[in-house]
Amino acid sequence: MTIELICLDADDTLWHNMRHFEIAEQALLEILKPFADAGVTRERLEAVEIRNLALYGYGAKSFTLSMIEAAIELCGGALSVRQISEILAAGRDLLAHPVELLPGIEETLDALADRGRLVLVTxxxxxxxxxxxxxxGLGDRFHGIEIVSDKNADTFQRLFTRYGVPPGCAIMAGDSMRSDVLPALTAGAWAAFVPQALAWSHERAEAPAAHERFRQLKSLGELPDWIDQIR
Structure with missing residues (x-):
């Protein structure tokens, strides 16, 4: 079996992402400190985020709307216009943060490009x-760019069909067990889990450790060697 298509996640796989959401969340905790303790605010925010996924989807804008909604639910009419403005400012900072590549990403992409077509799936x-x-600055390194509303088995099956590759000749690598690994395996592909220190609890799931097409890696830099072993 030869890997022909190498699919890669973007956020917290190629560049830092969750650290910026953490900064925005810390800003919200500080703003709402007079109304609720940090644990209560975190729980309410996560509940609102998950509730809103079907309406707003994923991303910084959805997160900002959920921060405002969680704040209103916790504070009611006591939330001031100034405090809402501060939450919006935290959301704008989240949208405007600089992109910082994870260590060794460019060299890893060079190595992967020698082993198959690269497709970004985010x-x-x-x-x-x-x-x-x-x-x-990584866009030109990819054969295809797929920005989707969600990642599930159907998403990957359509993607493999679009690129004309049998699932068994494709691999997906990313930091989310829920969105990158499990749906790719269900679709019949190989999957590499590259965990990061910061992870949204919604994206966590039990690792399919015994699955023959699954591997947990310490970094994306280990992916080329695993692909060579699959060959």
Missing amino acids: KGDLLHQEAKLAAS
């Missing part, structure tokens, strides 16, 4: 993801 707000990709 979810979230279209405009923001396009802006981050442009700022990263």
Whole structure:
């Protein structure tokens, strides 16, 4: 079996992402400190985020709307216009942060390009993801760019069909067990989990450790060697 298509996640796989959401969340905790303790605010924010996924999808804009909604639910009429403005400012900072590549990414992409066609598969707000990709300087390294509203088995099956590759000749690598690994395996592909220190609890799931097409890697830099072993 030869790997022909190498699909890669973007956020926290190619560049830092969650650290910026953490900064925005910390700003919200500080703003709402007079109304609720940090644990209560975190729980409410996560509940609102998950509730809103079907309406707003993923990404910084959705997160900002969820921060405002969570704040209103916790504070009611006591939330001031100034405090809402501060939450919006945290959201704008989240949208405008510089793109910082993870260590060794460019060298890893060079090595992977020698082993198959590279396709970026990321979810979230279209405009923001396009802006981050442009700022990263990595766009020209990919054969295809797929910005999707969600990642599930159907997403990957359609992708493999579009690129004319049998699932068994494709591999997906990313930092989310829920969005990168499990749906790719269900679609019949290989999958590499590259965990990061910061991860949204919604994206966590039990690792399919015994699955023959699954591997957990310490970094994306280990992916070329695993692909060579698959060959």
